[in-house]
Amino acid sequence: MSGTIGLFIRKLEQFGKLSSSERQILENLPIDVRQVGADQDLGWDGQRSSHCLLLLNGMVCRYRTMQDGQRQIMSFHFPGDILDLSGLLLGRLDHCIGTLTAVEVAPIAHTTLLGWIEQHPGLGRMLWQATLVDAAVFREWVVNVGRRPALARIAHLLCEVVTRLQAAGLEDQAFSLPITAIELADSTGLSVVHVNRVLQELRVKRLVQARDRMLAVLDWGGLRHAAGFDPDYLHQRAMPAAA
Amino acid sequence: MSGTIGLFIRKLEQFGKLSSSERQILENLPIDVRQVGADQDLGWDGQRSSHCLLLLNGMVCRYRTMQDGQRQIMSFHFPGDILDLSGLLLGRLDHCIGTLTAVEVAPIAHTTLLGWIEQHPGLGRMLWQATLVDAAVFREWVVNVGRRPALARIAHLLCEVVTRLQAAGLEDQAFSLPITAIELADSTGLSVVHVNRVLQELRVKRLVQARDRMLAVLDWGGLRHAAGFDPDYLHQRAMPAAA
DNA sequence: CGTTATGTTGATTCAGATCAAGAGCGGTGG
DNA sequence: CCACCGCTCTTGATCTGAATCAACATAACG
Numbered sequence: 001m002s003g004t005i006g007l008f009i010r011k012l013e014q015f016g017k018l019s020s021s022e023r024q025i026l027e028n029l030p031i032d033v034r035q036v037g038a039d040q041d042l043g044w045d046g047q048r049s050s051h052c053l054l055l056l057n058g059m060v061c062r063y064r065t066m067q068d069g070q071r072q073i074m075s076f077h078f079p080g081d082i083l084d085l086s087g088l089l090l091g092r093l094d095h096c097i098g099t100l101t102a103v104e105v106a107p108i109a110h111t112t113l114l115g116w117i118e119q120h121p122g123l124g125r126m127l128w129q130a131t132l133v134d135a136a137v138f139r140e141w142v143v144n145v146g147r148r149p150a151l152a153r154i155a156h157l158l159c160e161v162v163t164r165l166q167a168a169g170l171e172d173q174a175f176s177l178p179i180t181a182i183e184l185a186d187s188t189g190l191s192v193v194h195v196n197r198v199l200q201e202l203r204v205k206r207l208v209q210a211r212d213r214m215l216a217v218l219d220w221g222g223l224r225h226a227a228g229f230d231p232d233y234l235h236q237r238a239m240p241a242a243a
Numbered sequence: 244m245s246g247t248i249g250l251f252i253r254k255l256e257q258f259g260k261l262s263s264s265e266r267q268i269l270e271n272l273p274i275d276v277r278q279v280g281a282d283q284d285l286g287w288d289g290q291r292s293s294h295c296l297l298l299l300n301g302m303v304c305r306y307r308t309m310q311d312g313q314r315q316i317m318s319f320h321f322p323g324d325i326l327d328l329s330g331l332l333l334g335r336l337d338h339c340i341g342t343l344t345a346v347e348v349a350p351i352a353h354t355t356l357l358g359w360i361e362q363h364p365g366l367g368r369m370l371w372q373a374t375l376v377d378a379a380v381f382r383e384w385v386v387n388v389g390r391r392p393a394l395a396r397i398a399h400l401l402c403e404v405v406t407r408l409q410a411a412g413l414e415d416q417a418f419s420l421p422i423t424a425i426e427l428a429d430s431t432g433l434s435v436v437h438v439n440r441v442l443q444e445l446r447v448k449r450l451v452q453a454r455d456r457m458l459a460v461l462d463w464g465g466l467r468h469a470a471g472f473d474p475d476y477l478h479q480r481a482m483p484a485a486a
Numbered sequence: 487c488g489t490t491a492t493g494t495t496g497a498t499t500c501a502g503a504t505c506a507a508g509a510g511c512g513g514t515g516g
Numbered sequence: 517c518c519a520c521c522g523c524t525c526t527t528g529a530t531c532t533g534a535a536t537c538a539a540c541a542t543a544a545c546g
Binding site: 064090133143147148 | 289305307309310313314315317318328329332333334335337338360361364367368371372374375376377378379381382383384385386388389390391431432471475476478
Binding site for chain 4: 180192200213
């Protein structure tokens with residue numbers, strides 16, 4: 001299943017019905033697919049970009065690096081997510097965007113997007129909503145990192161990822177996550193060593209499985225309970241659930 | 244200096260010039276001032292509101308309470324900030340909004356705001372930008388809570404607040420912050436006891452002063468250095484700086 | 487003026503960091 | 517095909533920043 005604009009359309013439709021002209025604009029959008037390898041930066045702190053990036057395939061994260069070299073990941077993104085909207089309206093990126101896997105992205109010129117917003121306010125509104133959901137996720141991460149103990153913190157992160165992937169129709173319950181312990185540490189504010197020990201605990205509790213550098217969820221209910229996970233903050237309207 | 248819509252206009256103008264019709268709309272907005280005491284909720288988790296709130300006076304925070312009673316504050320807001328925009332477009336609030344001091348707020352009906360957005364796309368764009376700056380602040384809080392040690396964490400929070408207050412023209416360098424150690428703890432993910440000790444350290448280092456339940460910054464450069472504070476993430480365009 | 491909040495201090499504990507060293511595993515080049 | 521290198525993972529030992537517990541002090545407040 002190669003990446004198309006379909007996932008993006010589906011994501012926007014979560015926020016309301018697209019008019020036929022809006023849908024047509026999206027479907028006819030010329031897609032210039034670019035392949036980028038793993039562990040590359042798609043955008044960086046301070047960058048003034050002229051394009052947003054539509055993620056078609058693969059997985060990326062936003063992060064910031066501190067003076068002492070420590071890194072904090074702020075969010076993950078999956079196919080169908082549009083990456084740089086804050087660069088579009090704020091002009092300057094205040095963090096880096098890095099690939100976790102090899103990815104396919106399609107640049108969309110700022111001028112194109114501004115045209116959409118101007119001529120199709122409904123589309124603009126949906127994009128705004130998408131950024132508001134992003135913001136809700138950031139807030140949840142503040143809570144996660146600020147107040148949850150290590151095990152719940154990691155469990156919560158996994159719950160979020162599973163839920164978002166399912167909503168996007170990308171994975172079923174027995175999903176797998178191509179993520180290293182290092183990335184898990186950088187997104188939870190923990191050390192790699194401790195992440196390792198927590199993952200072992202999750203495995204012993206039969207909540208999670210690790211196989212060839214992928215994480216798989218074994219016991220969704222148990223994981224959700226360990227995390228205290230409540231998906232409301234993801235603002236998923238009555239999802240189609242893609243049986 | 245009683246709260247007016249002036250601060251809100253000033254905030255929006257940060258993002259670009261208002262057309263005269265846009266400015267007129269804002270200036271003629273009927274303001275229904277409501278007084279609310281300290282430690283009250285203006286909005287709560289799960290709420291479906293029909294109004295946004297324009298903060299005219301006082302200070303509020305967003306927070307979430309966890310099952311075990313722990314609380315995490317996610318952001319502070321000052322006069323001129325508009326509070327509920329995520330409720331406007333996402334329908335449901337995913338956190339609480341609580342007053343830290345007595346405040347004056349002006350409810351603005353969703354219908355009014357949606358009308359603005361529809362008829363004055365420029366205004367809509369500015370509101371969108373305001374929510375993007377909010378999101379940038381959330382991201383910074385993830386970094387703060389995830390990766391900075393206690394002293395830098397508290398120092399960073401203070402730097403952010405000073406900078407934002409100055410940008411809004413609300414306080415000069417020798418600003419004071421009506422905030423308790425409890426609130427500081429809930430926004431940094433630390434315990435009250437530890438916050439107390441860190442504040443003592445900041446006082447010993449002559450970076451900060453505490454007087455009648457207010458915090459005052461003594462040494463801006465020193466505080467900024469202790470925090471590793473870089474204000475870029477606040478996306479303040481060449482501020483008027485209100486000498 | 488009690489009464490409830492917040493602030494302060496010291497003693498103790500603990501979750502998670504740090505340090506150190508080995509194990510597994512791709513990759514790569516000779 | 518193998519030797520080597522650089523990652524990531526794993527484990528154990530040790531350390532430490534911050535939490536917790538427990539008083540008491542000091543404000544705010546009705």
